[in-house]
Amino acid sequence: MEEKTMERKAEEKTCPHVLIFPCPAQGHVNSMLKLAELLALQNMNITFLNTEYIHNRLIRFNDSIQALSLTYPKFQFKTIPDFHDEEKHPGFGEKIGDVIMSLSLNGKPYLRDMIVSEVPKISCIILDGVFGDLVTDLASEFGIQLIHFRTISACCFWAYLCVPKLLESNEIPIRGDEDMDRIIRNAPGMENVLRCRDLPSFFRENKHNLSLDKLVVRTQQSFKANALILNTFEDLESPILSQIRLHFPKLYTIGPLHHHLNNTKKTTTTLINSNLFQVDRTCMTWLDSQPLKSVIYVSFGSTTPMKSEEVIEIWHGLMNSEKRFLWVIRPNMVQGKEVLLKELEEKTKERGLIVGWVPQEEVLAHKAIGAFLTHSGWNSTLESVVCGVPMICWPFFADQQINSRFVSEVWKIGLDMKDVCDRKVVENMVNDLMVNRKEEFLKSAMEMSKLSCKSVSPSGSSYDNFQALIWYIRSTNP
Numbered sequence: 218m219e220e221k222t223m224e225r226k227a228e229e230k231t232c233p234h235v236l237i238f239p240c241p242a243q244g245h246v247n248s249m250l251k252l253a254e255l256l257a258l259q260n261m262n263i264t265f266l267n268t269e270y271i272h273n274r275l276i277r278f279n280d281s282i283q284a285l286s287l288t289y290p291k292f293q294f295k296t297i298p299d300f301h302d303e304e305k306h307p308g309f310g311e312k313i314g315d316v317i318m319s320l321s322l323n324g325k326p327y328l329r330d331m332i333v334s335e336v337p338k339i340s341c342i343i344l345d346g347v348f349g350d351l352v353t354d355l356a357s358e359f360g361i362q363l364i365h366f367r368t369i370s371a372c373c374f375w376a377y378l379c380v381p382k383l384l385e386s387n388e389i390p391i392r393g394d395e396d397m398d399r400i401i402r403n404a405p406g407m408e409n410v411l412r413c414r415d416l417p418s419f420f421r422e423n424k425h426n427l428s429l430d431k432l433v434v435r436t437q438q439s440f441k442a443n444a445l446i447l448n449t450f451e452d453l454e455s456p457i458l459s460q461i462r463l464h465f466p467k468l469y470t471i472g473p474l475h476h477h478l479n480n481t482k483k484t485t486t487t488l489i490n491s492n493l494f495q496v497d498r499t500c501m502t503w504l505d506s507q508p509l510k511s512v513i514y515v516s517f518g519s520t521t522p523m524k525s526e527e528v529i530e531i532w533h534g535l536m537n538s539e540k541r542f543l544w545v546i547r548p549n550m551v552q553g554k555e556v557l558l559k560e561l562e563e564k565t566k567e568r569g570l571i572v573g574w575v576p577q578e579e580v581l582a583h584k585a586i587g588a589f590l591t592h593s594g595w596n597s598t599l600e601s602v603v604c605g606v607p608m609i610c611w612p613f614f615a616d617q618q619i620n621s622r623f624v625s626e627v628w629k630i631g632l633d634m635k636d637v638c639d640r641k642v643v644e645n646m647v648n649d650l651m652v653n654r655k656e657e658f659l660k661s662a663m664e665m666s667k668l669s670c671k672s673v674s675p676s677g678s679s680y681d682n683f684q685a686l687i688w689y690i691r692s693t694n695p
């Protein structure tokens with residue numbers, strides 16, 4: 218063999234080529250991009266695949282694509298068509314199911330072309346598990362290792378896996394006239410924790426257009442992957458992880474990923490951001506002038522829509538609590554109500570700030586933040602856990618209902634406001650978190666924060682699991 222070819226072969230052996238494909242939504246792109254950077258730091262070849270819509274937004278609103286490509290010469294971005302008119306029918310929120318469906322139906326030929334043409338050869342695919350069996354047969358045809366990554370909490374993933382058992386015991390689907398406080402008994406590891414209302418929103422009948430059958434099939438398609446990655450850590454979800462491991466022996470829990478990356482890079486907040494919206498940094502200057510732990514940060518993530526009545530209730534609750542607040546209201550979040558928002562902004566000025574999108578990791582790490590009113594998206598939950606910020610949870614859909622239950626009942630680092638939107642409740646909960654029971658919540662939030670830091674430090678569970686993952690990816694290189 219020629220010397221050059223031998224050298225290249227040796228290089229390929231130590232530098233696997235990993236294709237990473239996230240679901241086209243903010244939370245999924247954020248966490249998978251962080252994993253991608255962690256792998257790039259290990260000198261691996263990375264191809265990060267985005268839909269055109271996501272790619273264009275990343276270019277428009279931040280410099281992540283340029284920065285990552287410049288910092289890591291073996292890191293490249295590729296695109297796949299949307300198969301969906303994003304401008305006319307935004308796939309955000311509940312519609313994300315349609316986007317996943319059209320990519321699953323039409324994406325395979327593009328992925329095949331890519332697998333055939335990439336040099337060096339792709340040796341491992343890390344696929345967002347929401348795509349189910351999209352690449353299972355391609356991976357086996359081309360001898361590529363397939364890892365599924367689920368960006369949701371382990372407790373939610375486990376609840377999805379429990380669906381057959383819950384259906385068999387008639388505990389779900391949850392019908393319209395259901396007693397929402399009925400206790401769920403057939404989800405091992407979560408007995409006596411969950412009520413009907415705490416199950417993932419898709420378990421409610423006819424909710425969000427995703428049938429339970431489809432959910433079961435897609436979740437179980439992860440059994441065919443060679444390994445599974447979850448963005449969580451052992452101390453946070455250990456009883457649930459023991460259950461999942463009975464089905465997935467090769468499970469890598471390596472989260473909180475944003476913190477893992479920051480720890481590896483020895484920085485306190487992520488340097489390369491993947492915002493899909495225009496960041497307004499004025500909030501940082503505003504926070505600098507606020508007293509210690511005096512501000513409640515309010516954000517419902519990248520997809521949650523809001524009705525104007527809900528905005529008004531929450532706004533009154535915040536105002537009546539007499540606490541300072543920083544509130545993210547995305548453009549188009551409250552359809553056609555720009556006038557209402559302008560009015561609220563004006564009336565808010567003395568004590569609050571409303572902005573379109575913030576650098577959330579930085580906000581949560583700011584010393585002025587004392588609490589977080591959140592929709593309980595998994596990334597937001599982890600970011601709050603890392604910073605030791607207690608939460609008020611107002612879940613909208615998917616895993617948020619179960620995450621908020623764990624925040625309040627299992628980890629005891631916040632309060633759960635699900636299924637109500639009432640100014641008095643908001644006011645009382647803000648006061649409970651920031652005044653009446655402040656010490657109690659801060660103590661438990663700080664304890665969990667310490668555990669999250671320990672997990673990504675040398676000898677911590679996520680740190681060790683990540684080393685094992687690297688070893689695994691390298692060992693599968695042909």
Ligand code: UDP
Binds near residue numbers: 573576577578598600
């Ligand atoms: N985020 C942000 N700025 C904002 C609001 C949200 O950077 O103003 C980020 C947040 O840090 C998190 C992600 O957007 O990483 C939202 O993900 P999550 O899983 O919490 O919720 P989703 O948007 O998927 O519902």
